[in-house]
Amino acid sequence: MHAAHAQEEPVKLTTVPGPFRPEAESLKTYKTPEWFRDAKFGIWSHWGPQSVPRAGDWYARNMYVYGSDQYKHHLEHYGHPSKSGYKDIIPLWKAEKFNPDALMALYKKAGARYFVSMGVHHDNFDLWDSRYHEWNAVKMGPKRDIVGDWKQAALKAGLRFGVSEHLGASYGWFAPSHGYDQIWPMLGVDYDGADPKYASLYHRAHNQPYRGSSGWYTTDTRFQQEWYNRITDLVTRYQPDLLYSDGGLPFGEVGRSLVANFYNANQAGHAGKLEAVYNHKDIGSGEFIREAGVQDVERGVMEGINPLPWQTDTSIGDWFYSEGYKYKTTTEVVHMLADIVSKNGNLLLNVVQYPDGSLPPEPMQFLQEMAAWMSVNGDAIYGTRPWKTFGEGPTKASAGHFQENAAYTPQDIRFTTKDGALYAITLGTPTTAVRIQSLGRKAGLEARPVKAVKLLGSSTALRWEQTDDALTIQLPASLPTQMASSFRVSF
CATH class of the missing domain: 3.20.20.80 (Glycosidases)
Structure with a gap:
């Protein structure tokens, strides 16, 4: 009893x-x-x-x-x-x-x-x-x-x-x-x-x-x-x-x-x-x-813009150190981050440690590459809020827990907004002109005409054109960051 x-x-x-x-x-x-x-x-x-x-x-x-x-x-x-x-x-x-x-x-x-x-x-x-x-x-x-x-x-x-x-x-x-x-x-x-x-x-x-x-x-x-x-x-x-x-x-x-x-x-x-x-x-x-x-x-994302702030938690490798485990690349983390932020979310990332508390080479390399990307593109991430749509492009990320296999292309674009400007982040390294359908004069979601376009990290003046069906941006000779590029569009 x-x-x-x-x-x-x-x-x-x-x-x-x-x-x-x-x-x-x-x-x-x-x-x-x-x-x-x-x-x-x-x-x-x-x-x-x-x-x-x-x-x-x-x-x-x-x-x-x-x-x-x-x-x-x-x-x-x-x-x-x-x-x-x-x-x-x-x-x-x-x-x-x-x-x-x-x-x-x-x-x-x-x-x-x-x-x-x-x-x-x-x-x-x-x-x-x-x-x-x-x-x-x-x-x-x-x-x-x-x-x-x-x-x-x-x-x-x-x-x-x-x-x-x-x-x-x-x-x-x-x-x-x-x-x-x-x-x-x-x-x-x-x-x-x-x-x-x-x-x-x-x-x-x-x-x-x-x-x-x-x-x-x-x-x-x-x-x-x-x-x-x-x-x-x-x-x-x-x-x-x-x-x-x-x-x-x-x-x-x-x-x-x-x-x-x-x-x-x-x-x-x-x-x-x-x-x-x-x-x-x-x-x-x-x-x-x-x-x-x-x-x-x-280890997953939301389908679209969630009305309430949310968070993805994931790890760069296994949750605890695991010999021979395949780590995420910095590119994969950057693309996840842009996708999550465009949907009103945050990313909480576990950086795997050895038992002694030091870092394995892969997480160490990731931190260095992430620092380089963030120092250029952070403006498109921090302090931003979602736009009218989270993005456009051919790839659909599966929503829900334990779904992390989206392979994005440079045609996949994610949007964030801050201080009246729109940021368009390409989930990949574009090699041809960047075409943003959501900013077409007629087909797009923004009533105001585009006034200026700037590539974060680049001082080159960009050539761009806003037609009825898209905003098309010509790329400069070289891109400031691989993995993903962020364009600041003002109206």
């Missing part, structure tokens, strides 16, 4: 005074702050002990999934999960080359206007000096306050700071650690997650299965209380301007209460002006309240 009783005990919630209450109707009065709408591009550090095996995302779970690639990797490099488990990976994460100031300088130069530190992944390991959880980066592994160090570096560089929490799903996600091999000779020999001694890391024994995103969050109120305490500790201690939940809003009133408190505390801390952003996803489990924050789409 006792266990059932414990499960039904309601979660103890706190209240931060302010205009927001833990009801959907109250949270729907939220308005996205201008800093976020102007920023357009953020960088994320999705990094932690799961980087150590250099074998990719979800390692802490999949190493306990009998026969999976990560199970085999673990067996070969660390031994059988009944003896050597995820708890034994944690001390190997030393972050010995982690230099947040140097990294932040690179991120800022590459054009990021906000930075997000992972707070805790599904692996149930807190990357801060956690008040409620002994499995944390200050006590173990690097013995550093990773979140605190990132925050200091971000603020020093003049970037807005955010944190991500993936803890809500951890309870069911980590269930395989309580299992055992499905075959002799180790059939029935418990993995280390079944040892009650480590229940604070792997969670206590339970029979609540994890069913992908449809069973992402548990009904166990003891775990909900733990989530509430730890994430409240995270946002109270580091006062981020952005909080990201990996999924829907967790645990009904419990999650809504946390978000209301986050907003109220942030507003009080900014002299009555709400500067906070809460990201959650319309995916699988939990609650999705579109107007209650900024919708996040994982």
